[in-house]
Amino acid sequence: MTRVDGAERLIAVYRRKAAHYDVTSRLYPVPGYPQRSQRLRAVRALGLRPGATVVEIACGTGLNFPLLEDAIGPGGRLIGVDLTDAMLERARRRVAEHGWRNVELVQADAAAFAFPAGVDAILSTYALTQVPECGTVVAHGAEALVPGGRWAVLDLKTPDRTPAWLARVGVAAVGRSASLDEWMRRRPWEAIRAAMRAGLDDAAWEELCFGTAFLAAGEAGPAGEAGPGGPAR
Numbered sequence: 001m002t003r004v005d006g007a008e009r010l011i012a013v014y015r016r017k018a019a020h021y022d023v024t025s026r027l028y029p030v031p032g033y034p035q036r037s038q039r040l041r042a043v044r045a046l047g048l049r050p051g052a053t054v055v056e057i058a059c060g061t062g063l064n065f066p067l068l069e070d071a072i073g074p075g076g077r078l079i080g081v082d083l084t085d086a087m088l089e090r091a092r093r094r095v096a097e098h099g100w101r102n103v104e105l106v107q108a109d110a111a112a113f114a115f116p117a118g119v120d121a122i123l124s125t126y127a128l129t130q131v132p133e134c135g136t137v138v139a140h141g142a143e144a145l146v147p148g149g150r151w152a153v154l155d156l157k158t159p160d161r162t163p164a165w166l167a168r169v170g171v172a173a174v175g176r177s178a179s180l181d182e183w184m185r186r187r188p189w190e191a192i193r194a195a196m197r198a199g200l201d202d203a204a205w206e207e208l209c210f211g212t213a214f215l216a217a218g219e220a221g222p223a224g225e226a227g228p229g230g231p232a233r
Contacts, residue, residue, distance in 0.1 A: 007109055010130065011084050018086035021061050035126075038208060038215070042125055042154040043067045045204075045217040052120040053077040055144075057110050057137065058127030062091035068123070069100055078103045081113050110137045115144035125154040128192060135191035142199035145220035151200060152217040157189040159211030192216055 025035070043064065048054065048071035056064060059080035068078055080103060082088050088105050095103045106113070111133035115122075122141040128134045141151055193216055196203040200218025207214050 007083060015084060015086040018061065018084065018090055021087065021090065022063065025060075025063065033209070038154055038213065039064055039125055040067060042123060042152045042215055042217075043071065045152040045215060046071075046121040046123060046150045048072055048076075048121055051075040053079070053116075053118065054121045054123065055079045055081065055115060055119050055141070057081050057113070057122065057124040057141070058083070058131075059091060059105075060087045060127070062094040064123065064125060065091070065094060065100070065103065066098070069098070069102075072102075074100075074102060076102055079106060079116070080104070081106045081108050081110065083107070083109055110134075113137075113140075115141055117144060118146055119144045120146055120149045122149075122151045124152075126156065128153050129155045129157070129188040131188075132186065134188045135195040138192055138195035139199050142195070142218075142220060147220055147222045149220045150217060151196065151220075152215065153192055153196075154213070154215050155189065155192070156213050157187075157207075157211065189214055189216075 046054070048068070050071075050073040052072045053076065054068055054072060056068065056078070059065070059082050062080060065078065065080070069076075072078065078100070080088070080091055082091070082105075085107055088107055091105055095105070110124075110128070110131050119141075122145065124137075128137065131137055138151065138153070145151065193203075193205055193214075196205070196216050196218045201221040203216070203218035205214060205216050
């Protein structure tokens with residue numbers, strides 16, 4: 001499958017999901033999963049202050065927008081990026097309903113998105129592992145951060161040392177949109193972790209819910225520097 005084919009498939013999947021996504025996402029990945037509290041932890045990992053500029057990659061319908069808006073206030077700037085037009089239309093309605101005037105919505109493939117310079121924070125929740133170039137997305141975002149700016153990724157993974165057959169059953173049960181075999185073979189969480197370590201300082205990795213999810217976060221170093229092994233910014 002080519003990159004374009006994969007993007008078109010994801011668009012088709014999320015166009016079908018968009019109308020009911022806010023309801024069905026409460027059951028994701030399984031009923032009772034502490035998704036709301038994990039989203040809150042991811043937002044708190046950004047260390048946001050009033051007036052900050054935040055980019056959310058794969059923002060979907062804007063479920064994280066209230067949390068982000070509470071942190072940055074009306075003087076901040078929120079840029080929501082998503083691949084699917086139907087999801088962004090739902091996000092646009094949410095923005096209008098709340099009267100937020102500091103939100104910009106961009107339809108773009110995360111792998112091709114040109115991060116604006118001077119970003120204070122970047123967030124992605126339950127989506128980035130579906131992007132084959134997820135490590136590249138993290139690296140590009142890290143380069144756009146101001147010194148001290150933060151990147152946080154919350155997503156799913158398979159627990160370490162899980163038998164392949166059991167992992168397939170679990171992944172199928174939560175309904176990942178990407179090909180199960182392709183997603184498991186890529187192990188995208190490892191690419192995200194490596195990119196965080198390479199491009200950011202103080203890269204932290206926390207496994208959640210018995211290793212079925214993770215929260216990765218890191219901070220941009222001083223101007224002209226990068227994380228261990230990363231390019232100078």
